[in-house]
Amino acid sequence: MNAHRWRLQALLPQASPLVSRWCSRYEGCRVAALRPSTQLQWQTRSFKVYPSLNKKRDKATREEGRPKGEIAGTEDPYDFAVLNRGIEESMSQLTADLDKLRPGGRFNPEILEAVTVALGKGNSGHKQKLGSLAQIVPKGRTLTVFVEDQDHVKSITSAILASNLNLTPQPASDNPSNLIINLPPTTKESRDQAVATAQKAADVANNKIRNARQAQHKKLRQMQLDKKARPDDLKKAGDKMEKAVAEATSKVKTEVDKKKKVLSSA
Numbered sequence: 001m002n003a004h005r006w007r008l009q010a011l012l013p014q015a016s017p018l019v020s021r022w023c024s025r026y027e028g029c030r031v032a033a034l035r036p037s038t039q040l041q042w043q044t045r046s047f048k049v050y051p052s053l054n055k056k057r058d059k060a061t062r063e064e065g066r067p068k069g070e071i072a073g074t075e076d077p078y079d080f081a082v083l084n085r086g087i088e089e090s091m092s093q094l095t096a097d098l099d100k101l102r103p104g105g106r107f108n109p110e111i112l113e114a115v116t117v118a119l120g121k122g123n124s125g126h127k128q129k130l131g132s133l134a135q136i137v138p139k140g141r142t143l144t145v146f147v148e149d150q151d152h153v154k155s156i157t158s159a160i161l162a163s164n165l166n167l168t169p170q171p172a173s174d175n176p177s178n179l180i181i182n183l184p185p186t187t188k189e190s191r192d193q194a195v196a197t198a199q200k201a202a203d204v205a206n207n208k209i210r211n212a213r214q215a216q217h218k219k220l221r222q223m224q225l226d227k228k229a230r231p232d233d234l235k236k237a238g239d240k241m242e243k244a245v246a247e248a249t250s251k252v253k254t255e256v257d258k259k260k261k262v263l264s265s266a
Contacts, residue, residue: 002119022264036195062112075223075228075229076229077220077223077229077233077234077236077237078233078236078237078240079179080216080240080241080244081213082215082216082219083212083213083215083216083241083244083245084244085212086208086209086211086212086213086215087209087212087244087245087248089208090204090205090206090208090209090212090248090252091205091248091251091252092251093201093205093208094201094202094203094204094205094255095255097201097204098198098201098255098256098259099195100197101194101197101259101263102194102263103262103263103265106183106186107138107143107165107183109138109143110131111128111165112130112136112143112145112160112165112167112181113129113131113136114129114130114131115129115130115157115159115160115163116128116130116159117130117133117152117156117164118131118155118158118159119152119155130145130156130159130160133147133148133149133152133156134146134147134148134152134156134179135148141182141183141185142180142181142182142183143167143178143180143181143183144172144178144179144180144181145169145178145179145181146177146178147178147179149176149180150176150177153176153177153179156179157169157179158171160179160181167180167181167183169181170182173226191263191264194263195260195263195264198256198259198260198263199256199260201256202252202253202256205252206249206252209245209248209249209252210245212245213241213245216241217241218237220237220238220241221236222231
């Protein structure tokens with residue numbers, strides 16, 4: 001046994017450290033199991049990591065802690081605040097524009113009140129609305145403009161003549177601070193002009209609705225690109241958006257058609 005151990009110890013330096021430790025623990029280890037020419041060589045191999053593999057690994061790591069079907073950082077696709085605000089603004093503006101039009105194409109004093117008056121010399125003068133400088137009282141086919149400050153009579157007269165209202169103010173015979181405006185009788189031309197004005201108001205309202213729809217659609221599209229909402233919810237939200245736009249457009253048409261009928265009457 002001692003001879004075997006002596007021969008084993010002579011071969012241990014040629015074997016690997018692992019085999020050396022194993023044979024030193026067990027006395028029954030045979031020298032035949034180890035050939036002097038047999039040497040265990042341990043080789044290491046390096047692996048190259050590509051960026052694309054890193055991306056996949058990072059994505060897998062992010063998905064590990066997320067429940068199946070869950071969208072990170074979800075947003076509400078049914079939030080139509082942008083669309084509703086645009087529709088409300090367009091309808092409010094449409095109502096205000098239609099209220100300025102009178103049946104049969106008769107003149108509305110509110111239009112004259114909105115005329116801008118330049119006070120002072122040149123374009124650098126202070127500007128105010130005519131309604132804040134004078135009171136307009138309609139009576140039959142005549143408008144009386146009661147100017148509060150006589151110094152503003154000339155500026156107000158110039159502003160009325162420069163407007164596209166086809167009105168000619170004349171100083172009152174009993175009071176130079178007042179202006180008299182004789183309104184022309186309603187004609188087919190004036191009624192047609194009123195109808196055309198109503199249609200322009202409808203076009204402005206529809207354009208604002210389209211802009212609101214575009215802004216809402218852009219918001220939904222960004223949610224889709226960022227994956228912040230489920231595809232099914234985005235589709236349903238898109239359908240509801242189109243329905244709301246169609247209803248608003250139909251309401252504009254109904255209101256304008258009703259106003260046109262009144263304006264066309266004699």
